[in-house]
Amino acid sequence: MKPEAETATGAPTTLWDRTRQLASQEILDTALRLFIEQGYDETTIAQIAREAGVSQRTLFRYFGAKEDLLGADQDRFGQVLTDTISEQPAGAGIWEVLRAGVAAVLALHDSREQALARFRLLHNTASLCAGYLEKRLRFQDELLPLIEARMDAAVGSTAPRARAVIATAFACLDAASMTWVSNDGKGDMMDLYDECLAAVRS
Amino acid sequence: MKPEAETATGAPTTLWDRTRQLASQEILDTALRLFIEQGYDETTIAQIAREAGVSQRTLFRYFGAKEDLLGADQDRFGQVLTDTISEQPAGAGIWEVLRAGVAAVLALHDSREQALARFRLLHNTASLCAGYLEKRLRFQDELLPLIEARMDAAVGSTAPRARAVIATAFACLDAASMTWVSNDGKGDMMDLYDECLAAVRS
DNA sequence: GGACAGACTGGCAGCGACTGCGAGCCCGCA
DNA sequence: TGCGGGCTCGCAGTCGCTGCCAGTCTGTCC
Structure with missing residues (x-):
């Protein structure tokens, strides 16, 4: 809806957006690391969520499916x-x-x-x-x-x-x-x- | 292992084989019918098993995965x-x-x-x-x-x-x-x- | 005909991905 | 300071799928 925080260089407007972006990046990095370390199928959503410090429910709200963690x-x-x-x-x-x-x-x-x-x-x-x-x-x-x-x-x-x-x-x-x-x-x-x-x- | 009952026209040797083949065909037919009637995602394994008259466990022993029901x-x-x-x-x-x-x-x-x-x-x-x-x-x-x-x-x-x-x-x-x-x-x-x-x- | 070994079946518990729901929290705004 | 709305969380539940254990049936050998 809101056309703000579009370009990668543009600073996020609100603190929320910043937090969201941070959490999103944290999840993505954690997932990629675990996937490479121990394989995709061997990595569970629970593990990614735990290591990224969010709940499974939140993780699924950021990324609709497990495979989106690689192909976001x-x-x-x-x-x-x-x-x-x-x-x-x-x-x-x-x-x-x-x-x-x-x-x-x-x-x-x-x-x-x-x-x-x-x-x-x-x-x-x-x-x-x-x-x-x-x-x-x-x-x-x-x-x-x-x-x-x-x-x-x-x-x-x-x-x-x-x-x-x-x-x-x-x-x-x-x-x-x-x-x-x-x-x-x-x-x-x-x-x-x-x-x-x-x-x-x- | 056994090279028997190979060709589609060849009669199955043992009663077991015949039963197996019958059950297999019944499952396949039921699945295809339900898939066409109500869609693939909307059809559950439980429903196919119920209508085909076998347990879910047996169904999975015949076909390792749901998608194998179409691509067996x-x-x-x-x-x-x-x-x-x-x-x-x-x-x-x-x-x-x-x-x-x-x-x-x-x-x-x-x-x-x-x-x-x-x-x-x-x-x-x-x-x-x-x-x-x-x-x-x-x-x-x-x-x-x-x-x-x-x-x-x-x-x-x-x-x-x-x-x-x-x-x-x-x-x-x-x-x-x-x-x-x-x-x-x-x-x-x-x-x-x-x-x-x-x-x-x- | 009877006993045995083997294969097949069913039910149950459980895992992992994923979703809906209600409760609570925290940010942003007035 | 208080309020409203979005966000997070935990929980329960669904669905595909698997391991395990017991029960049943088949083919075979004695």
Whole structure:
């Protein structure tokens, strides 16, 4: 409702907001630490809440589900993705547009180390994988009209083709991130993405 | 362990096997009916067990998880997929090989109606979607060596490229099935698959 | 035919994620 | 200083899922 405390640099207006933000960060840090230390499935909500100094009930009010403790920014990812893509020039090709979106999202990560830790956790935990993929499906749906608008509706409906192109871009991102993780973060992920896409479209 | 009662037409040897198969089918039918009638999330395990005439404990012994009640054959899908692909001639191109695998899996469905009902349920239920996608990731991993063996290792490692190609094939299958469902099962899904793949590789 | 071993079943207690509710607290504002 | 509203907490309860123990039924061997 209130448009205050928006930018990351902007100071929170009220003491409450500050407290909230602090608690939120504390929970997030505790969760990430425990997940990395002992694994996602082996970490219980009770433990995170205890170590973060809040009740389970409060934790669930901050983050609706356990997996949100890792993917809380995921909504922001979706936002950046759609924003970046809709900002691309009208004449740009579909693949360039999608590449720009992927690059923008990857640029959001704080550090290489954190990105690696998260991707590793993601790829090694089945339940997280599942949730992540499902959320991504929704991003794909949001992207659909944007990409469809950039395709020429010469023959037949553009929907299936647009869907396929979007899903392929994400598939290449998957292949790239998996390879990146198994290489322990060596090299640039966008290079891997390009290589994957080239292999598909060659 | 025992190689008996293999083919669908072969009569089960022992009375136990027959009872088991009967109970299993009863549970599966009840679950599918309830899922379609009132939705997946709204149907509880207790209700399925009650209407199928077994205890919850027994139900979980037959099917390890709720989502297996819809995707129990999914393991069979994976088997057919890998079998079909490894049976393809050595000279066949990667895309033809993958297409054959996809076609073989799609051919496993009993009837068009049942396939439509399942796909519809799948695409409309987030939790099911998530589980399905996660299982499919494992299929992709199993396919990886098969596809890698069919790529020329001319430049760099084949792993990321093989991953991308496999994931793309599945991405096209996704786009095709979604379109197929939103068209209420009109047309052939393999045609849609071809169209999607063509759009990606054009 | 009877006894035995093994598999299958059911019920119960319990765990972990998650939610609704009522009570109490504390901040912000008047 | 007091009031109102949002926030926190604890509790109880639901649902998926598992371990355990006892009871039952099947197939087999004597």
